[in-house]
Amino acid sequence: MRHNKAGKRLGRNSSHRRAMMRNMVTSLLEHDRITTTDARAKELRKLADRMITLAKRGDLHARRQALQVVQDRKVVAKLFDRLAPRYQERPGGYTRIIKLGSRPGDNASLSIIELVEEEYSAQTTGTGDEGSSSAEKSESTPQGTDEQAKEA
Numbered sequence: 387m388r389h390n391k392a393g394k395r396l397g398r399n400s401s402h403r404r405a406m407m408r409n410m411v412t413s414l415l416e417h418d419r420i421t422t423t424d425a426r427a428k429e430l431r432k433l434a435d436r437m438i439t440l441a442k443r444g445d446l447h448a449r450r451q452a453l454q455v456v457q458d459r460k461v462v463a464k465l466f467d468r469l470a471p472r473y474q475e476r477p478g479g480y481t482r483i484i485k486l487g488s489r490p491g492d493n494a495s496l497s498i499i500e501l502v503e504e505e506y507s508a509q510t511t512g513t514g515d516e517g518s519s520s521a522e523k524s525e526s527t528p529q530g531t532d533e534q535a536k537e538a
């Protein structure tokens with residue numbers, strides 16, 4: 387029985403798995419998006435969210451803890467200087483996994499894991515304005531811009 391054994395083994399021994407996850411989280415934080423298999427993406431999401439949470443703390447101890455995992459000092463600088471302020475108000479969920487389909491060679495299910503770009507806005511509950519806000523948005527978009535362009 388696998389009681390209290392969290393995480394997937396991904397067909398690798400522990401040192402290979404740790405090295406692979408360190409490489410992948412470094413690449414994800416450097417490029418903001420990588421393509422990998424579904425199982426690896428789901429495991430990578432845990433580590434990437436943990437690194438961004440460390441960066442949000444922003445103290446020296448958190449930076450040293452991030453340097454134990456992320457292999458490039460420039461990526462750690464980017465994490466603490468640019469990514470942490472972007473996610474300061476977001477209470478988690480810094481990554482998104484998009485399913486791509488299967489790989490032709492071995493039929494492995496592929497996905498893109500990327501850092502979430504849009505700004506976080508706190509959800510308001512119980513105000514009853516949710517239905518009218520979508521109608522207001524559609525009314526505020528300019529209608530008939532093609533006709534105006536043709537007339538001009």
